Amino acid sequence: xxxxxxxxxxxxxxxxSSKRRQIMDGARKVFMDLGFxxxxxxxxxxxxxxxxxxxYVYFADKCxxxxxxxxxxxxxxxxxxxxxxxxxxxxxxxxxxxxxxxxLICRPGGGSAxxxxxxxxxxxxxxxxxxxxxxxDKSIGRLADYLSAHVAPGDLTIDDCRLAAAQxxxxxxxxxxxxxVFQAEPAPxxxxxxxxxxxxxxxxxxxxxxx
Amino acid sequence: xxxxxxxxxxxxxxxxSSKRRQIMDGARKVFMDLGFxxxxxxxxxxxxxxxxxxxYVYFADKCxxxxxxxxxxxxxxxxxxxxxxxxxxxxxxxxxxxxxxxxLICRPGGGSAxxxxxxxxxxxxxxxxxxxxxxxDKSIGRLADYLSAHVAPGDLTIDDCRLAAAQxxxxxxxxxxxxxVFQAEPAPxxxxxxxxxxxxxxxxxxxxxxx
Amino acid sequence: xxxxxxxxxxxxxxxxSSKRRQIMDGARKVFMDLGFxxxxxxxxxxxxxxxxxxxYVYFADKCxxxxxxxxxxxxxxxxxxxxxxxxxxxxxxxxxxxxxxxxLICRPGGGSAxxxxxxxxxxxxxxxxxxxxxxxDKSIGRLADYLSAHVAPGDLTIDDCRLAAAQxxxxxxxxxxxxxVFQAEPAPxxxxxxxxxxxxxxxxxxxxxxx
Amino acid sequence: xxxxxxxxxxxxxxxxSSKRRQIMDGARKVFMDLGFxxxxxxxxxxxxxxxxxxxYVYFADKCxxxxxxxxxxxxxxxxxxxxxxxxxxxxxxxxxxxxxxxxLICRPGGGSAxxxxxxxxxxxxxxxxxxxxxxxDKSIGRLADYLSAHVAPGDLTIDDCRLAAAQxxxxxxxxxxxxxVFQAEPAPxxxxxxxxxxxxxxxxxxxxxxx
DNA sequence: CATGAATGAGGCTTCATTCAT
DNA sequence: GATGAATGAAGCCTCATTCAT
Numbered sequence: 001x002x003x004x005x006x007x008x009x010x011x012x013x014x015x016x017s018s019k020r021r022q023i024m025d026g027a028r029k030v031f032m033d034l035g036f037x038x039x040x041x042x043x044x045x046x047x048x049x050x051x052x053x054x055x056y057v058y059f060a061d062k063c064x065x066x067x068x069x070x071x072x073x074x075x076x077x078x079x080x081x082x083x084x085x086x087x088x089x090x091x092x093x094x095x096x097x098x099x100x101x102x103x104l105i106c107r108p109g110g111g112s113a114x115x116x117x118x119x120x121x122x123x124x125x126x127x128x129x130x131x132x133x134x135x136x137d138k139s140i141g142r143l144a145d146y147l148s149a150h151v152a153p154g155d156l157t158i159d160d161c162r163l164a165a166a167q168x169x170x171x172x173x174x175x176x177x178x179x180x181v182f183q184a185e186p187a188p189x190x191x192x193x194x195x196x197x198x199x200x201x202x203x204x205x206x207x208x209x210x211x
Numbered sequence: 212x213x214x215x216x217x218x219x220x221x222x223x224x225x226x227x228s229s230k231r232r233q234i235m236d237g238a239r240k241v242f243m244d245l246g247f248x249x250x251x252x253x254x255x256x257x258x259x260x261x262x263x264x265x266x267y268v269y270f271a272d273k274c275x276x277x278x279x280x281x282x283x284x285x286x287x288x289x290x291x292x293x294x295x296x297x298x299x300x301x302x303x304x305x306x307x308x309x310x311x312x313x314x315l316i317c318r319p320g321g322g323s324a325x326x327x328x329x330x331x332x333x334x335x336x337x338x339x340x341x342x343x344x345x346x347x348d349k350s351i352g353r354l355a356d357y358l359s360a361h362v363a364p365g366d367l368t369i370d371d372c373r374l375a376a377a378q379x380x381x382x383x384x385x386x387x388x389x390x391x392v393f394q395a396e397p398a399p400x401x402x403x404x405x406x407x408x409x410x411x412x413x414x415x416x417x418x419x420x421x422x
Numbered sequence: 423x424x425x426x427x428x429x430x431x432x433x434x435x436x437x438x439s440s441k442r443r444q445i446m447d448g449a450r451k452v453f454m455d456l457g458f459x460x461x462x463x464x465x466x467x468x469x470x471x472x473x474x475x476x477x478y479v480y481f482a483d484k485c486x487x488x489x490x491x492x493x494x495x496x497x498x499x500x501x502x503x504x505x506x507x508x509x510x511x512x513x514x515x516x517x518x519x520x521x522x523x524x525x526l527i528c529r530p531g532g533g534s535a536x537x538x539x540x541x542x543x544x545x546x547x548x549x550x551x552x553x554x555x556x557x558x559d560k561s562i563g564r565l566a567d568y569l570s571a572h573v574a575p576g577d578l579t580i581d582d583c584r585l586a587a588a589q590x591x592x593x594x595x596x597x598x599x600x601x602x603v604f605q606a607e608p609a610p611x612x613x614x615x616x617x618x619x620x621x622x623x624x625x626x627x628x629x630x631x632x633x
Numbered sequence: 634x635x636x637x638x639x640x641x642x643x644x645x646x647x648x649x650s651s652k653r654r655q656i657m658d659g660a661r662k663v664f665m666d667l668g669f670x671x672x673x674x675x676x677x678x679x680x681x682x683x684x685x686x687x688x689y690v691y692f693a694d695k696c697x698x699x700x701x702x703x704x705x706x707x708x709x710x711x712x713x714x715x716x717x718x719x720x721x722x723x724x725x726x727x728x729x730x731x732x733x734x735x736x737l738i739c740r741p742g743g744g745s746a747x748x749x750x751x752x753x754x755x756x757x758x759x760x761x762x763x764x765x766x767x768x769x770d771k772s773i774g775r776l777a778d779y780l781s782a783h784v785a786p787g788d789l790t791i792d793d794c795r796l797a798a799a800q801x802x803x804x805x806x807x808x809x810x811x812x813x814v815f816q817a818e819p820a821p822x823x824x825x826x827x828x829x830x831x832x833x834x835x836x837x838x839x840x841x842x843x844x
Numbered sequence: 845c846a847t848g849a850a851t852g853a854g855g856c857t858t859c860a861t862t863c864a865t
Numbered sequence: 866g867a868t869g870a871a872t873g874a875a876g877c878c879t880c881a882t883t884c885a886t
Contacts, residue, residue: 019870035330037248041856051872056857112333118392119246119330122323125394132393140386163410166385174377175351181329182343183336199374203418230846252881262847264883273881441867457752459670463860473868475862484860534755540814541668541752544745547816554815562808585832588807596799597773603751604765605758621796625840652849674877684851689878 020058023048028069032112036066036120063124070127073113074134080104084142086149090156090209091201093146098172098197101139105173106180106187115181140165147208157210164208171200231269234259239280243323247277247331274335281338284324285345291315295353297360301367301420302412304357309383309408312350316384317391317398326392351376358419368421375419382411442480445470450491454534458488458542485546492549495535496556502526506564508571512578512631513623515568520594520619523561527595528602528609537603562587569630579632586630593622653691656681661702665745669699669753696757703760706746707767713737717775719782723789723842724834726779731805731830734772738806739813739820748814773798780841790843797841804833 026048030039041062045052059065082097104110113131121128143165150156158164176196179185188196237259241250252273256263270276293308316325324342332339354376361367369375387407390396399407448470452461463484467474481487504519526532535553543550565587572578580586598618601607610618659681663672674695678685692698715730737743746764754761776798783789791797809829812818821829 017870033333035246035248035334037246038334040854042854052856053858053872053874054870057870057872062856115329115333118326121392121394122244122326123246123249128393129395132390132395136389136393137395160410163386163407167382167411167414170381170385171378174381175374178347179343181332182339182347183332184340184343184348196374199371200378203378203414207414207417228845251879253879256848263881264847264849265845267882268845439866455755457668457670457755459668460756462858464858467869474860475868475870476866478861479866479868537751537755540748543814543816544666544748545668545671550815551817554812554817558811558815559817582832585808585829589804589833589836592803592807593800596803597796600769601765603754604761604769605754606762606765606770618796621793622800625800625836628840629836650849673875675875685877686851686853686879687849690849690851695877 017058019050019054022050023055023058023065024069024072026050027065028073031066031069032109032116035116036062036124066120067124067127070113070117070131073117074131077104077110077113078134078138082139082142084146086146090147090150091205094168094201094204095197097143098168098200099193101169102172102176102188102193102197106176106193108187111181111187140169143168154210156208158208164204168200168204171203172197174200228269230261230265233261234266234269234276235280235283237261238276239284242277242280243284243320243327246327247273247335277331278335278338281324281328281342284328285342288315288324289345289349293350293353295357297357301358301361302416305379305412305415306408308354309379309411310404312380313383313387313399313404313408317387317404319398322392351380354379365421367419369419375415379411379415382414383408385411439480441472441476444472445477445480445487446491446494448472449487450495453488453491454495454531454538457538458484458546488542489546489549492535492539492553495539496553499526499532499535500556500560504561504564506568508568512572513627516590516623516626517619519565520590520622521615523591524594524598524610524615524619528598528615530609533603562591565590576632578630580630586626590622590626593625594619596622650691652683652687655683656688656691656698657702657705659683660698661706664699664702665742665749668749669695669757699753700757700760703746703750703764706750707764710737710743710746711767711771715772715775717779719779723783724838727801727834727837728830730776731801731833732826734802735805735809735821735826735830739809739826741820744814744820773802776801787843789841791841797837801833801837804836805830807833 023044026046027039027044030044030047033039034043041052041055044065045055048055055065059068080100082100084093084097105114117128117131140162144161147156147158147161147164151158151161174196176188176193180187234255237257238250238255241255241258244250245254252263252266255276256266259266266276270279291311293311295304295308316322328339328342351373355372358367358369358372358375362369362372385407387399387404391398445466448468449461449466452466452469455461456465463474463477466487467477470477477487481490502522504522506515506519527536539550539553562584566583569578569580569583569586573580573583596618598610598615602609656677659679660672660677663677663680666672667676672695674685674688677698678688681688688698692701713733715733717726717730738747750761750764773795777794780789780791780794780797784791784794807829809821809826813820
């Protein structure tokens with residue numbers, strides 16, 4: 001079956017014909033580096049090593065290509081799996097999640113996607129909204145669920161778990177994310193991240209650990 | 212004739228000849244609405260009610276005009292005066308500052324500036340860096356100074372005041388800023404802001420209030 | 423292999439392999455609706471329900487396809503059989519022919535062909551010439567022959583039968599054809615056509631009926 | 634005043650700034666030669682000896698430029714003044730008018746305009762309609778008025794003067810216009826035109842001269 | 845200084861045509 | 866033969882920038 005599929009190359013209809021992949025990969029790079037307006041279809045074609053015409057075989061126009069990129073990006077970022085096993089203790093879980101989260105967003109790829117989508121959100125609100133929901137909001141929801149699971153048994157005392165989750169995620173970014181996206185500082189070191197996340201975790205527990 | 216030229220040159224060199232102001236005002240609006248690439252010099256000229264040629268009398272090119280706008284924007288935002296009178300009690304000061312800060316960034320103007328500058332930061336790192344330093348970092352510094360003043364007398368127990376300041380500012384944005392810039396939610400209501408800032412303040416005090 | 427090729431070539435060389443027919447039918451519609459330049463090979467392929475590549479199996483290029491269409495169109499229009507039985511009386515024959523002729527050219531199909539061919543005549547004079555000769559000139563010739571047949575017995579007094587034939591055909595179009603092709607008026611009603619053709623016939627007979 | 638105007642070169646606003654004239658002249662030639670689709674803005678720019686960008690300073694897009702050309706063309710063709718002085722005798726007037734009319738439409742310029750506008754009429758009905766009304770219908774109307782003036786005194790017996798006028802104009806084209814637009818024959822000679830128009834006049838008078 | 849006409853490079857997109865399957 | 870993916874030339878249009886007035 002798989003073999004058959006490999007050979008049945010009416011490829012455009014397949015979601016991942018190699019050309020389509022090439023284009024997506026080239027386009028992602030160019031869009032994330034230069035933003036929607038800064039990216040040109042010519043540059044994308046070059047980055048994808050296809051002709052300009054081929055772009056239009058797979059995508060209706062620049063906008064559709066961009067949306068496809070953001071969609072994929074959001075699905076990928078949204079699928080980053082954090083270990084929210086309710087059995088794990090809160091401190092360990094938060095620290096591990098915090099580091100992973102900061103890594104994700106303070107990395108050229110992550111930062112660029114956030115920047116690029118945020119930049120276009122005013123002109124393409126739907127694109128912004130979907131990215132937010134699939135990536136950021138989804139993570140908040142998962143963390144909130146984890147926290148909920150620890151409220152019941154009395155480990156934590158939280159009124160609004162979604163707010164608490166968002167708060168933790170925000171504190172983790174303190175002094176790290178903004179300087180990074182504004183290019184005022186390079187991506188933070190492992191050590192700085194650890195320190196900030198540890199501090200964030202202390203702050204969270206000082207606030208929400210059941211007394 | 213020469214004399215006349217000298218005279219008129221003199222006018223242009225004044226930082227705020229009325230034409231220059233007109234241009235800055237028109238350009239700010241257009242740049243903030245459409246981003247650097249999305250804004251066209253033609254649109255800016257129209258918004259400023261001057262001719263396109265005039266733009267180039269006052270600014271070398273589009274880039275220089277943009278930089279001037281961001282510069283001014285950053286000075287203005289950086290000059291927003293928060294009441295950090297060390298004599299005021301911490302809780303009141305934090306709550307008031309928190310609300311003012313969230314208002315500032317969750318407002319069409321504020322959001323647009325952050326978006327616009329962040330969007331261009333990869334291609335114009337200097338512009339991003341200066342904006343960050345003059346606006347965001349500066350606020351962190353001021354709040355840090357205020358907190359420092361309350362560490363000495365023993366009101367607060369803080370190891371790293373800059374980190375603490377940044378943390379407070381981040382928590383204040385929880386559930387408010389990101390959905391707003393990504394256009395997933397409209398600007399938050401007064402009441403929501405108050406609730407979130409109150410919660411942020413409790414969190415901060417639970418963590419840093421001297422015991 | 424060679425034998426196979428010969429076989430398949432044989433198929434293509436048949437004037438009416440079903441694919442060829444499909445293409446001709448689709449292409450006619452698209453060319454007539456949009457004109458030579460307005461029609462795209464992609465649209466034609468879609469209208470013909472074949473792939474773009476197949477078009478080039480049967481026709482060397484867009485131009486050749488267009489010429490084939492006009493050729494066929496001209497043969498078809500040229501083959502419209504009018505009843506020029508010399509035994510019929512002149513008035514009846516003229517009226518019947520006039521109506522049929524006006525119908526033919528003041529009909530979406532007829533109008534489009536004339537429009538389309540006329541439009542391209544400057545750039546493809548041969549195409550224009552052939553269409554004229556096969557359709558319009560041919561009808562003139564047939565009518566002229568009929569008229570000739572009635573000159574001999576003395577029914578009509580005509581010096582130049584071709585001119586007389588052309589004149590009749592032109593008068594039949596008066597107030598009908600031009601407004602129609604220029605889209606200034608919709609296709610004329612049966613009644614209007616009858617009136618105009620009757621008047622044309624009276625005019626013709628007033629001029630050429632033997633006294 | 635005229636001198637002043639020559640110097641007051643805020644030219645774009647003037648209907649006939651020299652650049653605008655240049656463009657119209659270049660565009661007319663290219664559009665009339667190649668048709669709407671066949672003409673490219675690049676070719677028009679070259680023909681007008683201006684840059685492509687300049688075209689868009691004066692005209693919103695290709696369509697607007699085309700419409701302007703057809704508009705001007707129709708006004709010019711519509712303003713061709715025929716001598717319809719009611720005092721002149723019918724035969725002379727018709728012959729003179731007929732020749733002028735045939736000359737007009739069987740001349741590269743005239744033929745091209747008719748071809749070009751007719752060709753686009755299906756896709757731009759408004760353009761077709763206006764051209765028809767301003768040029769062809771207007772001439773019919775003028776001739777009809779002249780004929781009317783000769784019905785009253787009893788020179789002519791005409792029921793429907795517009796129909797009669799259109800009929801005369803059509804007969805004048807017999808054997809001349811269609812072969813010409815379809816490029817089946819070159820523009821007719823003076824002599825052929827005279828013969829055909831004379832015949833048309835005889836036909837008209839045989840039909841409508843009061844007995 | 846202020847203007848706005850003019851430019852030409854470059855962006856997005858379409859399309860006739862080719863070619864490997 | 867039939868396909869449709871792929872191409873690159875070319876088309877329309879925008880825009881930052883220049884320059885004569």
